[in-house]
Amino acid sequence: ALAFLTRPRAARIPLKGRHVFITGGSSGIGLALATAAAREGARVSILARNAARLEDARAAIRLATGQDVGVHQADVRDAAAVASALDAAGPVDVLVCNHGVFVAQELEKQDMEEVKWMVDINLMGTFHLIKAALPAMKARTRETSLPASIAIMSSQAGQVGVYGYTAYSASKFALTGLAESLQHEVVSDDIHVSLIFPPDTETPGLVEEKKKRPELTTIIADSSGGMKADDVAMKALTGIKSGRFIIPCNFEGAMLAIATSGLTPQSSPLIAFVEVIGAGLMRFVALCFQWNWFSTIENWCAKNKKHG
Numbered sequence: 343a344l345a346f347l348t349r350p351r352a353a354r355i356p357l358k359g360r361h362v363f364i365t366g367g368s369s370g371i372g373l374a375l376a377t378a379a380a381r382e383g384a385r386v387s388i389l390a391r392n393a394a395r396l397e398d399a400r401a402a403i404r405l406a407t408g409q410d411v412g413v414h415q416a417d418v419r420d421a422a423a424v425a426s427a428l429d430a431a432g433p434v435d436v437l438v439c440n441h442g443v444f445v446a447q448e449l450e451k452q453d454m455e456e457v458k459w460m461v462d463i464n465l466m467g468t469f470h471l472i473k474a475a476l477p478a479m480k481a482r483t484r485e486t487s488l489p490a491s492i493a494i495m496s497s498q499a500g501q502v503g504v505y506g507y508t509a510y511s512a513s514k515f516a517l518t519g520l521a522e523s524l525q526h527e528v529v530s531d532d533i534h535v536s537l538i539f540p541p542d543t544e545t546p547g548l549v550e551e552k553k554k555r556p557e558l559t560t561i562i563a564d565s566s567g568g569m570k571a572d573d574v575a576m577k578a579l580t581g582i583k584s585g586r587f588i589i590p591c592n593f594e595g596a597m598l599a600i601a602t603s604g605l606t607p608q609s610s611p612l613i614a615f616v617e618v619i620g621a622g623l624m625r626f627v628a629l630c631f632q633w634n635w636f637s638t639i640e641n642w643c644a645k646n647k648k649h650g
């Protein structure tokens with residue numbers, strides 16, 4: 343029955359010879375993705391703000407793969423700049439909206455400016471990209487009759503709220519609503535939407551974040567094992583190529599995906615089976631995690647009051 347029910351239908355999305363456009367491709371997970379896609383023979387374009395870091399990335403990718411990537415300097419908050427970058431790059435087969443910013447802080451202490459900044463880049467930036475890329479992507483899938491992909495970089499903090507991540511989690515949860523609705527709208531064009539959910543990943547961004555991340559944020563985030571950018575990139579590319587809607591990256595992520603499967607699209611009958619069977623058990627495991635997190639927060643707050 344599940345083989346009949348699962349939608350959208352499973353797909354194979356080839357990368358070789360196709361145009362893969364990656365935002366935030368100059369650092370961390372984006373750079374690892376760009377390198378892996380170039381290695382698989384894709385034509386890769388990367389976009390970010392800082393021109394020097396883009397050139398460094400281009401040189402690093404050439405050294406690692408022998409391939410030359412296209413670089414585009416733009417801020418994803420600037421819709422016009424995003425549109426002209428996509429114009430210059432040409433029609434895209436695989437759009438990876440990976441750019442993102444994160445500063446962990448209790449809402450009470452975080453400036454609204456910083457909240458707005460995260461929402462503008464992580465959420466609105468993704469809207470700008472998809473709006474600008476979609477018309478040419480649709481035309482291209484009609485022309486080539488090959489399936490295309492729009493992949494969005496979320497985070498495990500986009501599956502569960504975490505102390506210190508009110509703004510960041512909100513910006514990432516919002517991407518789920520965008521992705522689910524978008525999948526309805528592009529399914530008939532053979533475009534597959536993917537949401538990628540990494541845990542803490544060793545990147546320049548994480549090094550920065552850790553300098554001022556609240557202790558409780560780190561304790562809770564440590565419930566999920568950390569990863570290397572290259573491993574996240576491999577998981578992401580494998581998921582994109584199979585047209586998976588939800589792409590977990592580690593074991594805890596696989597459990598989170600089952601616990602939060604709700605009404606998400608699912609193209610794999612096998613994973614659908616695990617979701618149906620695992621739902622009750624995973625809800626129980628989730629309650630254990632929540633109990634542990636709330637206990638940790640209570641104890642931490644009690645201790646820190648005593649010491650003044």
Ligand SMILES: NC(=O)C1=CN([C@@H]2O[C@H](COP(=O)(O)OP(=O)(O)OC[C@H]3O[C@@H](n4cnc5c(N)ncnc54)[C@H](OP(=O)(O)O)[C@@H]3O)[C@@H](O)[C@H]2O)C=CC1
Nearest residue numbers: 366368369370371390391392417418442497542543545547
């Ligand atoms: N590292 C982690 O622990 C995790 C990261 N993620 C997500 O993965 C993605 C990548 O993270 P990571 O590799 O750590 O990040 P990095 O900080 O290492 O890299 C971020 C990239 O995004 C670009 N970028 C940032 N802001 C903008 C902007 N306004 N316009 C265009 N490009 C921009 C940066 O370039 P420039 O600054 O030059 O513009 C850079 O290339 C993010 O979406 C993040 O939320 C998810 C889970 C865990």
Ligand SMILES: CCCCCCCCCCCCCCCC(=O)[C@@H](N)CO
Nearest residue numbers: 444497498499542563566594597601628
């Ligand atoms: C049902 C079972 C549940 C199983 C385990 C749940 C573990 C959840 C941990 C949440 C970790 C959030 C990390 C965010 C990383 C990130 O995005 C920042 N580094 C910014 O980039």
